[in-house]
Amino acid sequence: MTTPCFEIIVYKVAGTTTADLERTRAQNRVKSFPGFLSWTPFSGIETDVDRVDLVAWATLEDAQAAARRVGHDPEFAAFRHTVRNIETMGHYIAGATVPPAAISASGVELGRFRLKEGVREEDMRAAYTTMVSSHLRCQAGWCAQHLIKLKDGVFVDLALAENPQYAEEICSSWHGNADCEAFLALIEPISMEFGTILETSAGNA
Incomplete structure (x- = not known):
């Protein structure tokens, strides 16, 4: 089995209630994408508009293909509208064994x-x-x-x-x-x- 590719996105949202609802809807749509393993959402404690998404994919190619769809497909327009700005987005592999709960x-x-x-x-x-x-x-x-x-x-x-x-x-x-x-x-x-x-x-x- 190949090493999972982890996508980490750090961003801010315009409104917390709508943003969380649209993020959940986006998660449900992404679950059917090829190579999807998991999506763990985080919300800021000190600043409630801060968001971090940790998404695990089977390969980097799967992650990149999904990012293109989320960034352009009409079905994700409402989710994109809640994002005020993306601070960072990158793809990583784990340097040690990842606990099963992190990807499943x-x-x-x-x-x-x-x-x-x-x-x-x-x-x-x-x-x-x-x-x-x-x-x-x-x-x-x-x-x-x-x-x-x-x-x-x-x-x-x-x-x-x-x-x-x-x-x-x-x-x-x-x-x-x-x-x-x-x-x-x-x-x-x-x-x-x-x-x-x-x-x-x-x-x-």
Whole structure:
């Protein structure tokens, strides 16, 4: 596996609330780009308009191609509009082994459930897709969501977050959200557990 390329961007934003919303939307779009590994956003403590983004890519070429799209594609126009000025942007490789949490999810939520009597699987899946796309993927720290069907009619909701704390916070955000409540109305929960990814193995890309 090649050494990841880390892109570090330091910049200031024009308005914090809108900027953070558009950054989250940009993150969700970039996740589908070739070579994307992770995007860790930072906000200033001393100065609330300061922002730093640490984005990991499989190669420098992937990072550069993504930068061109973010800089020119219309779908990122709203995000670009929130950036007051870019102070520095560069690409780096780590001089030592990078902890897995820096380039991948480490928090896990695993929920098992069955369908309520009379509920069709296709209706549950439609509600699940709406819940993930409209709410869960917009939460801070969210990385991925998987719906799994086991042989005994049990389903598993597997959520991956940047760390265990984010995993629990994202789960808590279900309460009171209309899309989440619509999904929950279709299922009979069996169990829910939280955990931490300790090791990850993968084949070469």
